[in-house]
Every structure is written in structure tokens, then in C-alpha cells.
Amino acid sequence: MISADVFIWIKALSVIAVFSFFYRENIAYRFIEYTAVAGAVGVYTVNAIKRLWGSGLSPALSGDFLMIVPVLIGALLFFTFNKKYKWVTRYPLSIVIGIGFGLTLPVTIQKDFIGQIAGTILSITTADPLKNIGNIILITTVICVLYYFIFTREPSTMVESVVRKYARIAMMIGFAGLFAMDIMTRMASFLSILQFVVSNWLGLA
Amino acid sequence: MKEEITPDIWTRLYDIDHRIVYLITIIACAGVMIQPIGLPVKISPNTKTIYELIEAMPSGSLVHTDMIPEPANIADIGYGSADMISHLFRKGARIVFTTGVGTHGQSATPYGYDTILGWADLTGKKYGEDYVYLGFLGDSELAYATFARDPKGFGTTDYYGTPIDELPIMKDIKSYDDFYITACSHSGPELAGIIVPLYKKPFVTFTQSANVLTYLPYVPQLITAVAGGIRQAAEYELLLKKPSYGASAIDAQSIAALVVILFVLGGNIAYIVKRGEVEK
Numbered sequence: 001m002i003s004a005d006v007f008i009w010i011k012a013l014s015v016i017a018v019f020s021f022f023y024r025e026n027i028a029y030r031f032i033e034y035t036a037v038a039g040a041v042g043v044y045t046v047n048a049i050k051r052l053w054g055s056g057l058s059p060a061l062s063g064d065f066l067m068i069v070p071v072l073i074g075a076l077l078f079f080t081f082n083k084k085y086k087w088v089t090r091y092p093l094s095i096v097i098g099i100g101f102g103l104t105l106p107v108t109i110q111k112d113f114i115g116q117i118a119g120t121i122l123s124i125t126t127a128d129p130l131k132n133i134g135n136i137i138l139i140t141t142v143i144c145v146l147y148y149f150i151f152t153r154e155p156s157t158m159v160e161s162v163v164r165k166y167a168r169i170a171m172m173i174g175f176a177g178l179f180a181m182d183i184m185t186r187m188a189s190f191l192s193i194l195q196f197v198v199s200n201w202l203g204l205a
Numbered sequence: 206m207k208e209e210i211t212p213d214i215w216t217r218l219y220d221i222d223h224r225i226v227y228l229i230t231i232i233a234c235a236g237v238m239i240q241p242i243g244l245p246v247k248i249s250p251n252t253k254t255i256y257e258l259i260e261a262m263p264s265g266s267l268v269h270t271d272m273i274p275e276p277a278n279i280a281d282i283g284y285g286s287a288d289m290i291s292h293l294f295r296k297g298a299r300i301v302f303t304t305g306v307g308t309h310g311q312s313a314t315p316y317g318y319d320t321i322l323g324w325a326d327l328t329g330k331k332y333g334e335d336y337v338y339l340g341f342l343g344d345s346e347l348a349y350a351t352f353a354r355d356p357k358g359f360g361t362t363d364y365y366g367t368p369i370d371e372l373p374i375m376k377d378i379k380s381y382d383d384f385y386i387t388a389c390s391h392s393g394p395e396l397a398g399i400i401v402p403l404y405k406k407p408f409v410t411f412t413q414s415a416n417v418l419t420y421l422p423y424v425p426q427l428i429t430a431v432a433g434g435i436r437q438a439a440e441y442e443l444l445l446k447k448p449s450y451g452a453s454a455i456d457a458q459s460i461a462a463l464v465v466i467l468f469v470l471g472g473n474i475a476y477i478v479k480r481g482e483v484e485k
Contacts, residue, residue: 022223022224022227023224043316047314047341051340051341054340054360054361054362054366055360055361058361059361096345099347100345100346100347103346103347103350104346107346107398107399107402108398110398110402111394111397111398111423111426111427112394115423115426115427116422118426119422119426174418177418178415178418178419181414181415181416181417181418181433181434182414182415183462183465184281184414184415184434184435184436184458185278185281185413185414185415185434187458187461187462187465188278188280188281188414188434188435188454188458189277189278189279189280189281190234190461191234191280191435191454191457191458191461192279192280192454193280194231194234194235194238194457195238195450195453195454195457197235198235198239199238204235204238204239205239
């Protein structure tokens with residue numbers, strides 16, 4: 001049975017307004033779009049103020065005066081709006097970039113470099129023949145794709161051409177997988193809304 | 206007089222109006238929602254690993270759950286995450302929720318937490334004792350590192366302004382070592398990169414389908430297991446023997462995928478046929 005809840009009706013009509021974009025852009029779609037953007041900006045602003053108050057200003061007013069220091073350093077970023085004193089923003093930026101870089105560099109080297117190399121060193125003599133085949137394909141593909149990005153010389157031999165072709169096909173398969181998974185993510189959002197329309201609003205399922 | 210040429214089926218398919226594609230997709234998906242067909246679901250190793258890790262967890266264990274879903278991907282991430290959180294609670298876990306690094310980390314506070322906990326089973330669970338929400342940590346790895354070093358001293362209050370010292374769950378936390386597992390919603394290598402090398406905790410995450418392939422290279426060195434999307438939410442519900450949204454939506458998603466494949470195939474065949482005709 002169709003819902004009698006006013007809020008479900010408001011949500012359902014908003015959904016229809018958004019779906020109307022499938023037909024063509026219109027004022028109803030634009031109204032919902034602007035409302036969503038305005039709402040998101042509002043939430044973001046309130047959260048930022050709340051965070052600033054909770055972690056900086058409130059402790060500072062309660063006696064922990066040191067907490068005002070990071071707030072003041074952050075506030076220096078507003079000098080970006082003044083042409084004469086714009087250079088002041090370099091100080092907070094250098095602190096943020098310095099700390100961020102120092103902290104993420106070892107982590108990045110570990111997870112994206114050493115970790116990935118370690119993950120590619122696999123046994124090809126396990127008891128499971130299927131696993132061995134999988135590991136051989138993985139190792140071969142990694143080597144071929146890495147070779148593909150060596151641009152210092154023109155591929156001249158037949159083997160080089162085969163390796164590059166294999167690498168290109170492997171990358172295309174990878175990109176296709178990413179694209180397909182992305183479609184599934186968008187589809188999940190669409191299905192969730194459709195489920196709401198079919199079940200909660202129309203009461204058909 | 207000019208003779209009117211009737212377009213053949215391939216030309217019609219090639220020039221199909223995109224609105225017809227949308228309409229067919231909507232009708233196909235809605236039809237399956239009204240009349241489910243019950244397609245079989247095979248449980249994948251990653252989903253099983255998450256389930257078994259939580260199943261083996263001692264009752265009363267502390268769990269850190271960082272969640273960064275946003276409105277655009279909540280449907281893909283949320284249901285699986287809610288299933289995982291329900292499972293954690295069923296096994297007697299005490300959970301510390303945070304919202305962390307992410308493009309929309311701050312704007313997603315407390316959206317992801319509110320939505321996912323709204324879908325999870327919280328029967329008999331009390332805020333402050335069984336779970337707590339500390340809010341947004343900060344939009345950089347620095348925030349994660351600071352939180353991991355001192356989860357209790359990171360902030361003075363929870364998200365709702367209650368002082369940390371007044372929350373019973375926080376009394377048992379001295380360092381990140383007190384957590385048994387990190388079970389996240391959408392958070393991935395950024396957090397795992399900070400937590401796992403230092404604290405050697407199992408790290409599992411439920412993310413969106415689009416992210417599964419980008420997280421997989423970190424499995425198992427950094428991330429113990431990654432699951433994502435409606436598909437793996439359905440798998441998790443099967444393992445829990447509690448079918449919910451994932452199980453009901455998987456039919457529709459399979460049909461939607463089938464419709465997309467058929468249109469891609471049809472479009473390509475029409476293109477090849479038309480190209481052949483032009484070459485002739």
C-alpha cells in the first residue's frame with residue numbers, strides 16, 4: 001500500500017525530480033540539486049566550526065591556553081585574501097606540509113613500495129597447482145607492465161613487442177575491471193533509491 | 206519524389222535513445238524487486254575471512270571502527286558495514302567509532318555513522334558502554350597517527366559533547382594495543398598504513414565496489430581482508446544466516462549488470478555491422 005508518511009512523500013517526490021534528469025534537465029531537478037549542494041555546504045560549515053570549538057577554542061577557554069596556538073597558526077591562512085601579507089600563509093602551509101610529508105613518507109614507502117614488492121615475491125611451487133598458475137600470471141604481468149613503462153629505448157625485438165602487447169592487454173583488463181566495479185557502485189546507489197520507491201513509498205515489495 | 210528508407214534493426218539499436226536504456230533498466234530492476242528470482246550467491250574468500258575473524262573474537266573485545274561513507278556511496282558500503290557491525294555486536298564487541306580521512310570525511314560526519322548504525326542491529330546495546338562515537342578525527346594521516354598513539358587523549362569529548370572520562374567504554378582504553386581488531390567502513394590503506402605496521406592488528410574493511418580492486422594489492426600484507434558492494438553484503442548476510450537488504454538487492458543488481466552487458470554487446474554489434482556496411 002502506498003505510504004501515508006509526509007516525509008516519505010517528500011523524499012519520493014525529490015527522487016522523481018532527480019530521476020527526471022534522465023529525460024532532460026528541468027527546474028525540478030535543478031531545485032533538488034541546489035538544495036543538496038546548499039545542505040552539504042551547511043553541514044560542512046557547522047562541522048568545521050564544531051570541530052574548531054571542541055578541539056581548540058573550548059579547551060583554550062577552559063585553561064589549556066596552549067591549544068590556542070594551533071588555532072592561531074591555522075588562522076594565518078586567512079592572509080591569503082590580502083595581497084600585501086599573502087606571504088604569511090607560507091608559515092602554516094610549511095608546518096602542515098612538513099608534518100604531513102614526514103609522517104606519510106615512511107608509511108608510503110612501506111605500503112606502496114616495499115609492501116607491493118614483497119607482495120609480488122610469490123612461490124610458484126606450492127601444493128596447489130591453480131595457485132601456482134595464478135602466481136606465475138601475477139609475476140609475469142608485474143614484470144611485463146613495469147617493462148612497458150621503460151621509455152628510454154624503442155622496442156626493436158619480437159620479444160619486446162610481445163611483452164609490451166601483453167602488458168597493454170593486462171592493463172586494459174585491469175582498467176575494465178575498475179570501470180565495471182565503478183558502474184556497480186553507481187548501480188548500488190540507484191538500486192537503493194529504487195528500493196525506497198518500490199518498497200517504502202509504493203509498498204509494492 | 207524522395208524515397209523514404211526504413212532504418213534496419215542495427216541502425217535503430219545504434220541510434221537508440223538513451224532514455225529508452227534508462228527506462229528498460231528501471232523496469233527490469235523494479236520488476237525483480239517486486240518479484241525476486243533468488244539467484245544463487247557464492248561466498249568469496251575475503252568475506253569469509255572477515256566473518257571468521259569476528260567469529261573468533263573473544264566477547265567483550267574492543268574494536269575500532271573508522272567510517273567514511275558519504276551519500277554518494279552509502280548504499281554500496283553501508284549495508285555490508287551494517288552487517289559487519291551487527292555481527293561484532295552479536296559477538297559482544299565494544300566499538301569505538303570514528304570518522305576519518307577521506308575526501309568528504311568532515312562533511313560525512315555524522316552521516317555515515319548515523320545511517321549505518323540505523324541499519325545495524327543494536328538490540329540491547331547502550332551508548333557509552335557498548336559503543337561510542339568520537340566524531341571526525343581530521344583530514345590527514347597525522348590525525349590517524351595521533352589518535353592511534355593516544356585514543357583516549359585525542360579529544361576531550363565524544364561527538365555529542367560528553368566528556369571522555371564519563372564514558373565507561375573509554376576507561377578500558379589506554380593505547381591502540383587495547384583494540385582487538387580494526388574493522389572499518391570504507392577506510393583503507395591510509396589508516397592501515399598507520400595502524401598495521403605499528404600495532405600489528407588485523408585490519409578488515411567493507412568498502413564500495415569501485416575501491417575493492419584498489420585495496421586488493423594491500424591484501425594480506427596490510428589489509429587482512431576487504432569486501433565491498435551489495436554482492437559481498439549479500440554474502441555476509443548468508444554467513445550470518447540473516448538475509449537483509451544485500452540479499453534482496455543482489456537480484457536487482459545482477460539484472461542491472463545483465464541489462465548493461467546486453468546493451469554494450471548490442472551497441473558493439475550494431476557498430477560493427479554498420480561499419481561493415483559503410484566499408485562495402
